[in-house]
Amino acid sequence: MPTVVPRLGVQGSKLKPTDTTKPEYFHRVVDCQYACPAHTDVPEYIRMISQGRYTDAYMENRKSNIFPGILGRVCDRPCEPACRRGRVEEKPVAICRLKRVASDHRDEVADRLPKAPEQKNGKRVALVGAGCASLAVCNDLMPLGYECTIFEALDIAGGLMRTNIPSFRLPAKVLDEEIGYIVDMGVDLRLNSPVKSMKALLDEGYDAVFIGSGAPKGKDLDIPGRWDSDRIHVGIQWLESVAFDHVESIGKQVLIIGVGNTAMDCCRTSLRLGAENVKVMARRPRQFFKASAWELEDAEEENVDIVVNHSPRAFVVEEGVLKGMLFDVMEYDIDENNRVTDSRVVDEIMIPCDDVVLAIGQENAFPWVERDLGIEFDKWDVPVVDEVTHESTLPGVFFGGDAAFGPKNIIWAVEHGHQAAISIHQHCHGKDVAERLPNRLNLLATKMGPYEWNFSNRFDGSERRIVPSVDLVNRFKNLDVEVELGFTAEQVAAEVERCLNCDAQTVFTDNLCIECDACIDICPVDCLAMLPDAEEPVLRDGLKAKATNIQQQLFVSGPLKHTARLMVKDEDICVHCGLCAERCPTGAWDMQKSRILIPYAADHADAKRWQAKS
């Protein structure tokens, strides 16, 4: 076809121009923040760390995730697989461990923490379980004048963070400090106070009840021999016993059944209690493992043997003594979509052991909630909970954390807490719990001089830093030796520069464009093109580097002045270097810093505070 560039004049376009004024658009571009359930502003706090503003970085974290010191050690880090850096290189920015840097190096924050007012608002909230979800609710409601009462079964607060995460990963002092920040606002924390009856609790006349009791029931493995020995342990209960010093040793040879993150904690804890040979037994091949890649790495570094394709068949117990476990050796057919299409048993094997720890999952359980109170349970005996408001079918009763939708992780529980706090506030003030403020987005020009931006846009080719850890001899001396030491100053300086500042957004104004091609010519990843009007798949195909990742958005401008072509940008691979804006002669491309404004309970309580937020 001859190259005929269309003349001036705009026909009806096939695709609506992208509306970048909707907060959702630029929110999604900041992949780490978008992937985080609590939407922590990652690029913002990484920049603060790079400037040595550790306390500011800590407080920025605390706004959304409330436990920076805890999460900087043990977060499930959904941000990291989402990190844009991982699309241009092998490894993402070490976001989680940078969070820990902010926590380790901060100054005293007492005067910057939220405080509860002297004058209470007269509303009383009961919370079941002193885990991360309930604490998050208290964090948001105490400053508003609520009187919060937590009922905790154990003699210490922290829930799963305390009982299931071994202290060599999460030291008690970190937990105590961050839980203290919340409890010290004046929460009525009642330890050793298990709630035995929901009905009795409701009868006490609280304005709202929040259930954050977790998923405390470890799944069992009811196969032959299970009940013939006392050396077979259920993972989460066993970890809890270790945490409270009820268990102080284990046999020399240990088998862990299951390959989730709990299994990783069980095998590493076993090594510290005297085990010499620990095998983690997996039913399926490695690509189906539930454990995070980094937790597997940490376990393997400690010489834990991970054995695949072994399906448990029976425990071998002779005269009351556990001798080992019998496994079926499996073979699987796996298709190109990584699905098992067929499986067969090819062998059987007995693996000797002294102890077995079962880590095959956990469930929430509510034996203490009477079923005639109006709180509906579904056919799997799981409470029916609204995913947005966290309200159960009984108005005023809310669920969060693992208690709401089954086992997730700490950061999800925190986000549940934020959302439940909004609902509780609405409920206590006679408002519709579904009536919630929408997110807002602020954009700020980042241009300082003709060629200067107020973010670091020089691409740093450094590889991800590795966190130094205690050597393999010394780390097993004591259960409480924290394995990871945290980044050194030099490592921090290199790692922060790996962040691509995805919140420095490329903002396009179509009527300023003179179609000079400067942006397209300079783009280091070929994510831009000016294309004739077409449907989205055609535009995605028309880019020099085809936009194949349909999970990521395509920016499409309105028709350009001279030729009515459209400016198209693939958000997937942009590295936010700012070169398009720097080479743009008319400012049609501009780098603007986006900040997503997320409403909390305090914003629902105070319209002025929300309006002033920026």
Added chain:
Amino acid sequence: MSFVSKPRIIHKSLKRNALGLTVRDYEGVATTLCAGCGHDSITAAIVQAFWEMDMPAQQVAKMSGIGCSSKTTGYFLSAAHGVNSVHGRMPSVTTGANAARRDLTYIGISGDGDSMSIGLGQFAHVIRRNLDMLYMIENNGVYGLTKGQFSASADLGSQTKKGEANQQPPIDPVKASLAMGASFVARAFSGDKEQLVPLIKAGLRHKGFALLDVISPCVTFNDHATSTKSYAYTREYYHPAIHADFIPPSEEIVARYDEGETMDVQLHDGSHVILRKVDKDYDPTDRGRAFNFLMDAQDRGEVVTGLLYIDQKQGDMHQRSGTASKPLGRMEHQELCPGSEVLKDLQKAYR
């Protein structure tokens, strides 16, 4: 001028050519030209063309003179040979280089000032010799480096930013080179790479002198509403008269062309240029008609682009001079300088 270097990120979907190189491997240093300069788009087109041709950088010599345009050679093919010469003298230096090393591919980058003013004499003679080179003029109608005075290619009546109109008639590189007997004459626009890239490839493969005049708006001094070399004006009056598809010798002609609409020109190295005539009655092998067509288009104010004239029959400088097929620069001293006895015999022949 950019203060951020272009990061070396190789996107996974970036293709590799027959040499295993990506288009990024054909880049040069970062541009120091104004943001939005047409010259940078031309650089990108040159990079693309060389990459598509699987050209080894060490087979290329980049030649230039003085001016914004002449900085371009720094921005592509870092590993190529090159000379950044004196103002307007790029043709002589290229002639010398080509005389010694006829085995290299020559690309000269000049501007309207470098070629149509100070270098006009050199321009005429390099055409006359039919030197085997691609001669690109990045034509913006102004002297950018000295802050926007009219150049010799500025159109009558085109105004400066401050509103003064040009009173001097232009020298059009295309008409001038046609009149001087050039064997390949083309015009393109920096804002249309689909047309520009094949023209660069055809010009590089043409055996002899190939002129490629590229309208390249000066975004700082000549992109205002009363300029005739602006992005907006060029797009408004853009008239692609004839389009050239370049097909290298190794490839078959697979595209289907309507009969009577196209003309297949085979170049000396076996590659083909398929000319697609947007204007049906245009004949790019008829120098006289080409000239008339351009005159008429000029009266209509059109910016005519495409491969406007091609002549495969003229021999290049080496053929006309009967020089050895082995590059002089590759010869041993003894072969190149056979001694005073031989010289004496030669002189005898002229006595």
